[in-house]
Amino acid sequence: MSAMIAFVSISLAASGCVGSDSTDVTGATERPNSAGGTSFEQMLSAQDRELPLDKxxxxxxxxxxxxxxYAKLLSACMHGYGFEYEIPQSDDTSGGMGEDAPRTRVDGRYGYQSMAHARTWGYHPVGGVPEENSTASDEVTHANPEWSLAARGTRDPGKEFGPGGRTANGQIVPDHGCVGKALQQLTGSQEGDLGDSELATSLKFSTLTDSREDNATREVFRQWSACMYKEGYSYLDPIAALADPQWQAGRQATKPEIRVAVADQRCRERENVVGVWFGVDRKYQQQAVESRAKGLAAAKQNIDRKVKAAQSVLGK
Structure with missing residues (x-):
């Protein structure tokens, strides 16, 4: 159920907890915040708002x-050695967040930000937590020494990769096998990474931690918690509500979970949770971008090179 707690949430400012059940982002009014007199944009969702690290x-x-x-290259290479191998693909790029998914980044960052999602799925991803796709036949195939040689360049199950050089299905296996060949074409290295750079990933998480611990965000958590208490629930902050172990017991949301998620959305709207956290987060990210400009420029070049190579493979 770890997919359920891949996201995080937040809240702000004063008074009681009567709010509408609005779903979509509304605009750019600014609301004075009791934390340090700072004004934060009123915001129900930041999923269409770009952050400095996104690029x-x-x-x-x-x-x-x-x-x-990568899936196309690996499948074609393995086919050449006599193995039918397909990596399951999906047209869904939302990570289980559906219409609530961010537009310019993979991570939801502030948790679910939609009353419509809360009413239907609670804190679960759209459709519920998916079942595991691995099968016994997959396990047998991957345990086959010849399959391993073609895929990773070694028959040794204790090694991640091997030097290849041996024959499979009448052809010489390349160094690091088909995996290394695919990575070489996309990243320029047999041990390349298809994901984000270590620096950008590190900054993504460190700025999130900083923004959660900022005084303005901590104040908004306190206000959100007071609002939830009036709704009949006791949570220290939105993250605690999202990660409540009760919600991880099943693949689908329960009625109690949905009630808490709906109250969460009401309180986050009332206290401007997303507006505060987004504003604070943006500040820390901008500082990170300015202080690590050289390393991040290299990360951007790496993304551009990788995406261009992938588009070429796919004929785009």
Whole structure:
């Protein structure tokens, strides 16, 4: 059920907890915040709002393009050695968030930000938590030494990769096998990474931690918690509500979970949770971009090179 807690949430400011059940983002009014007198934009959802680090991380469309190209290359290579191997592909780039998914980044970052989602799915992804797709036949295939040689360049199950050089189905296996060949074509290295750079990933998480611990965000958590208490629920912050172990017991949301998720959305709207957290987060990300400009420029070049290679493979 770990897919359920891949996201995080937040809240802000004063008074009681009567709110509408609005679903979509509304605009750009600013609301004075009790934390330090700072004004934050009123916001129900930040999923269509770009953050400074977004351009240095693969967005959903880019990520799918790279993964689709990798799947095509790996499948074609394995077929050449006599193995039918397909990586399951999906047209869904939302990560289970559906219409609530972010547009310019993969991570939801502030948790679910839609009353419509809360009413139907609670804290579960759209459609519920998917079942595992692995089968016994998959396990047998991957345990086959010849399959391993073609895929990874070694028959040794204890090694991640091998030097190849041996014959499979009448052909010489390349160094690092078909996996290495595919990675070489997309990243320029047999041990390349299809994902984000280590620097950009590290900054993505460190700025999230900083924004959660900022005084303005902590204040908004306190206000959100008070609002939820009036709704009949006791949670320290929105993250605690999202990660409640009760919600991980089943693949689908329960009625109690949906009631909490709906109250969460009401309180986050009332206290401007997303508006505050987004504003604070953006500040920390901008500082990170300015202080690590050289390394992030290299990360951006890496993304551009990888996506261009993937588009070429897919004929785009």
């Amino acid at each position: 240095y991380l693969l967005n959903p469309k880019q990520s799918k393009t790279v993964q689709d190209a």
